[in-house]
Amino acid sequence: MPTQEQMKAVLQAYVDGFDAADPGAVSGLFADDAVIEDPVGTPPIQGRAAIDEFYVNAMAVGTKLTLDGPIRGSHGDKAAMAFTVEVPAMGMRIHAIDVMTFGEDGKVTRMEALWGPDDIEQ
Amino acid sequence: MPTQEQMKAVLQAYVDGFDAADPGAVSGLFADDAVIEDPVGTPPIQGRAAIDEFYVNAMAVGTKLTLDGPIRGSHGDKAAMAFTVEVPAMGMRIHAIDVMTFGEDGKVTRMEALWGPDDIEQ
Numbered sequence: 001m002p003t004q005e006q007m008k009a010v011l012q013a014y015v016d017g018f019d020a021a022d023p024g025a026v027s028g029l030f031a032d033d034a035v036i037e038d039p040v041g042t043p044p045i046q047g048r049a050a051i052d053e054f055y056v057n058a059m060a061v062g063t064k065l066t067l068d069g070p071i072r073g074s075h076g077d078k079a080a081m082a083f084t085v086e087v088p089a090m091g092m093r094i095h096a097i098d099v100m101t102f103g104e105d106g107k108v109t110r111m112e113a114l115w116g117p118d119d120i121e122q
Numbered sequence: 123m124p125t126q127e128q129m130k131a132v133l134q135a136y137v138d139g140f141d142a143a144d145p146g147a148v149s150g151l152f153a154d155d156a157v158i159e160d161p162v163g164t165p166p167i168q169g170r171a172a173i174d175e176f177y178v179n180a181m182a183v184g185t186k187l188t189l190d191g192p193i194r195g196s197h198g199d200k201a202a203m204a205f206t207v208e209v210p211a212m213g214m215r216i217h218a219i220d221v222m223t224f225g226e227d228g229k230v231t232r233m234e235a236l237w238g239p240d241d242i243e244q
Contacts, residue, residue: 004238041198069190069204072219073238076163080219080236082191082204097194097202097219099236114202114221116126116195 002106007079008071010108011100015065015083023055031107038113039096061089068095077102085115093121124228129201130193132230133222137187137205145177153229160235161218183211190217199224207237215243 002010010029017026030036030051037044038054045054068082078101085094096115103109124132132151139148152158152173159166160176167176190204200223207216218237225231 004240008240039198040196040200069206070217070241072204072217072236072241074162074236075238076161078162078234078236079238080202080204080221082194082202082219084191095192095194097204097221099202099219099221099234112200112221114194114196114200116197116201118126118130119192119194 001077001104002102004073004079006106007073007077007100007102010102010106011071011079011081011098014098014100015067015081017055018059018063018065021059021062023052023059026059027052027055029108030111031103031105031109034107034109034111036111036113038098038111039115040112041116061087063087091122095119095121123199123226124224126195126201128228129195129199129222129224132224132228133193133201133203133220136220136222137189137203139177140181140185140187143181143184145174145181148181149174149177151230152233153225153227153231156229156231156233158233158235160220160233161237162234163238183209185209213244217241217243 032048035046064086065083071081080099082097099112100108101110154170157168186208193203202221204219221234222230223232
């Protein structure tokens with residue numbers, strides 16, 4: 001199992017990848033068969049091609065993330081962070097929390113994004 | 123399924139119950155057979171008696187919670203919040219994120235608390 005430090009570094013790299021507008025840097029944090037449910041309650045996407053496309057699309061609209069406080073670990077294989085998503089092309093801001101589950105190799109195997117219709121500011 | 127507003131009100135009531143030092147107000151937010159994994163990676167507790175005891179013990183040391191930003195919903199049956207736990211009796215502060223899953227009746231059926239050894243400040 002990855003250490004707390006390793007998991008938190010992956011979540012930080014996720015934020016930094018958006019900042020650098022580098023979709024490959026973000027999708028590369030995920031295992032090839034990872035599942036992303038973003039947001040929770042919508043159909044999950046799975047697998048390398050879908051994940052790559054997801055982040056290319058997310059960054060095509062200039063999306064940036066700002067952490068709302070420190071990244072949290074756990075006593076197991078999960079870590080989480082609260083952040084604010086800015087989507088300038090849509091004049092939109094979203095308050096979100098992402099929970100990531102890790103595999104033995106330190107890659108993210110599952111991400112659940114918590115944000116609802118009420119968490120969007122226009 | 124409860125609405126976004128209903129789920130968020132439950133999470134706010136969770137914080138408020140600590141503020142009021144009212145363990146029954148907090149444990150009453152959970153279904154009788156709810157599962158709590160706090161923190162993730164430790165053995166879960168389950169059921170009314172264990173949940174009641176958990177919050178009596180948590181509040182016996184004066185624990186208070188402060189939200190780090192707005193409570194987040196989802197497009198499904200989950201909501202989450204990032205907060206800071208103050209445990210004055212232990213001179214301790216913990217940065218945590220709780221994810222709660224809801225049943226049809228609006229009671230919490232599962233809570234996962236994300237915080238690790240590194241998220242504790244002494």
